[in-house]
Amino acid sequence: MSAVPLTRRWPPPICSALTCACMLLASCLPAADHSSSPPPTVVVFKHGKLSGDPQVLSGLLREFEQAHPGVTVREEILPSSTDQQHQFYAINLEGKSVPFDLLAVDVIWVQEFARAGWIQPVDQGLPDPERKTFVAGALESATYEARLYALPWYVDAGVLYYRRDLLERYGFAPPKTWPELARITRAILDREQDPDLRGFLWQGKQYEGLVCVALEFVRGHGGGLLGDRNPEGEAALGYMRTLVEERLSPSFVTTADEEATRHLFGAGRAVFMRNWPYAWSLLQAEGSPVRGKIGLAPVPSFPGHESVPTLGGWMLAVPERAPHPLEAKDLLRYLASSAIQKRLALELGYLPGRSDLYQDSSLLEAKPWLAALSPVILRAKPRPVTPYYLMISQVLQPELSAVVVGLKTPEAALVSARRQIDRILGAP
Template identity: 25%
Template sequence: MKIKKKIAGKYERLNTGVTGLDEMFYGGLIKSTITLIAGHAGVDKTSFGLQFLKEGLEANENCVYISLNEQPERVLSFNKHLEIDWETHINRERLTLLYVGASKTGNVNTVVQKILTNNVDRLVLEGLNFAGTAAQNKLPVKLSEVLNKIKEKKITALITTNAIDSNNYFGLENNMLLELVDNLIVVKQIEVENSIFKVMAILKARGTLYDTKIMELEQNRNGLRINGPVEGYKNIFSDFPETSEIGLQMYFGGMEDYFIEKFNEKYPNTKVYKMEVGKTMLSNELAVKDPNTSVSLSYLFYSQIFKLANAGLLMELEESADNKDMFFEAAISACRVNGKLYGVPDDIHCRCLMYRKDLLEKYGLKVPETWEELIETAKLILLKEKNPELIGFMYPCSNGANLSDVFMEFLWGMGGELTDKDGNISPQNNKIEESLKLMYDLIYTHKLMPENIAVYPDSYRANKFKEGKSVFVIDLPEVMRDINKSNASIKQKVWLAPLPVLNKNCKSYVVLRGCGVVIPKKTKYPAAANKFLKFYSDIEIAKKAELTEGYPFPSRLPFLKDKKILRQKPYYREAENLLKYCRNPYQEIKNYDIISMFIYKNVFKYLSGKENLEETKILLANDINKIKRHKKYMKVVENVMYYMEINYKRQITLEEISNVIRLNRDYLNRIFKFETGMTLFDYLIQVRIEKSKELLKDVRFNIKEVASKVGYSDISYFCKLFKKHTGVTPTEYRFNI
């Protein structure tokens, strides 16, 4: 769509006629300015001029075309693709054509003086062969007079000139011509990666802001257009453009070198290097947030994609028409924010009910669909097996975000919702009460779970099932992946099903989980990053990665029907059934990342016996409703959390945080306590404990080293804190992993 003539501040603007160029000048050329276009032969300088004239003629302006190279009539005859009847405009005296031979440059002054006696709006002076060393510091007097006359008559002019070299303003550095023109555009034809393409940039623009990016030019049947930034190479205007570099914070199942080699065969001018993938996805998120990030592509959870896209930290990606048939709709939707795509789905999964298929078959029992059926079936098997080591059922109930999502799944399976249509939560919400009570009763009333399970690490639950010591377990399908890869006898004895519900009228809703590949907004070479993303997204490349490793389940629908993949991973047959009713609370529920923290804080206390049911309902409702009432403070809280998450290893003071956030220390502490129910340093301790849990999984670090890495020099104090928050010592936690 064309930009109409307008007044921008005190300046009237004119359209250039070149798609994309008006935007680079923030609204078109300022009227009555002179623009110089410098470049070698064959870079479409003439097209700039002719499209500039066409735009003026279509606006009923008077135009003049002066050529110093060849007869203008011949030039026009080779540009009929512009779809304008030049002859009609000439006959109507709207367009004047003049030819002045290159050897008679001095005659330009006479010609211009003559034609400027008439009213002229636009003028193109084509083929000024002036760049070079012959007259670096001095202009012919008559040419200076021409330019001054054009300015005096307030004509908007465009002049093209041949460049001698690529450096120093294309041979125009220190040339007086630069002082006389208002705008300077340079154009060049380059060869990279066995392809030739044209690029341009604005080096000078008087009286206006302008886009400083180097842009790619394209000549098609509709004329010259600007395609967008060239962001794949260093020093693009030099004679030897350097390769771009992209850093991959991705996991390829041990095939990183293979994929990089294949990519470099196709794009030898792009250097690809592997970056360390963080032990937690928070590390990836912090790398993407870094304004000086060296990461070009990274994995993020769908919840992180939603948060960072809303914060403007991810690059928008091109949507493919094939996405609908290629990906789970829920996966591609999780990568969209406000209708725009910010990630390419890599995997998709959800919690499911895994069970001992052999034990159900042994006693002629069907797979339970409701909670009542599950309780009865688990109790019956425990009674008949008489195995004191066998556990009836387990679900994730340790303190953390997993507990929040599990609570939501219990609630949805009861036919309930967390909030009403206005976003409020009521302590009298019966479904919340029923869900909490069921979670409690499974542990303490029905005694299907160990009473102290809430303090065990998440890995305890998975390990017991892998050992065949649990009849039922709610967990992620990666447990099935690990069992499937092993040679253990349990491999043929287990299967998976949707989560139980209250009754058969309820739907087995699950929290959508998974990861997508993203490009940080601040990455240095987004064009090169996009190339690698498209390469990696190729169906055959993705299939190779899936067969090598893959995380259950793949987001690509064709893989769930691929015979080779199914032979390797037969449990993929259940994926569509398990994901039939997946929901994304991060998109559905405003501020769910903060609400999630309140859920697991209160639910964990309830399951640990530190709060009763009535207290838990009231505290949960108060915490969540508080967010709605005081949402103006939530950005402050998020900034504080982010700062502590990246600085938890150091000794942080309240004074330091208040200086960074720019709020009074006491006021900041009150806001944080009011919004989260905990002090700043309670939250810091929580971050450090969660980090220490991750480190305890790595046997290379002893307890003292773990304490040091999370900011505690005193190992005794660290151990006391750890036990206070988890119920077990660091050594006991490591033993149970």
């Protein structure tokens, strides 16, 4: 009996047919594409929610992508709370890998982030002439050890809102000094005899907004909140308490923030309000009781001194360990450019971080109220520029609050604050 073969062979006709079928199938398959483009570089942009139509910024990012083939920008929106944003950044930037490429930072965070090594310098390739087009106070906030670690995206500054209709009715011009504001407030309240009408609203709650307001009073008297004792600063804080005691400001300002004051002023129930420029478009919106009845002016100062608004706003920075730092810096320069900041001002009402735009005729024609903000932005001064600012603010807030509610004298509050701040800064 013959052995059984280990491999069975197909009969020749079947083998030939199978070979032809395989060749036919192979001829129908597409050829492998060895020249296909690589996947796009995804640049992740972290920022807080912007007011207005979100499609405006999305559209600008799509235009950036068109100008940078192979790059895709993905927005990741953080909670609106600045405290939550700061916590998110502090946790993620400290890690070995960072899951984003560009971030929007509050002006008061840049020093802290730069000192910690969380963000990288962005001044390479930025010539001095272009650097000087940015708002000076914003650049000061973004500079750490002679290097620029962020670029202004949009800025803010404290302003005085006033009831233009009431001032015109009684022949008053917008006040330039705090005593003038007090005199006008008292006169209008006496003449109106309206129990629902309040005088001057401001943010006196124990939070960051109170530090901003106090700095405007103190600096507008030639004083400061840090360093050696100064009678000017104490007098300015005492004046804030006097406004409440004399009922030129209602007692609830000691618990009020921006929105609380905006709603009351917007209801037509106050003569003056200190707030940020964001409130303007809301107060002038269709259906607002004060639409067409209000004006903007620099925050007052004390006689013999200049107005010194407190600077606010947001910057753009690149993490030290950004996955795509070159593309991130391209996006940063694009968003901080004059053309894009102008469009954000036109379409969303954000204040440009470039001072030259406040003289742009087409922008002022479209947004005439920006003309009143030009001197405000140019005079604006940042909060103390130090990596330890957040710790300093946590010291100042309760001390300032104790003054405005009448629990401490200005002298006692500042002495206590200086003692604590000296420990933070390691002063002898």
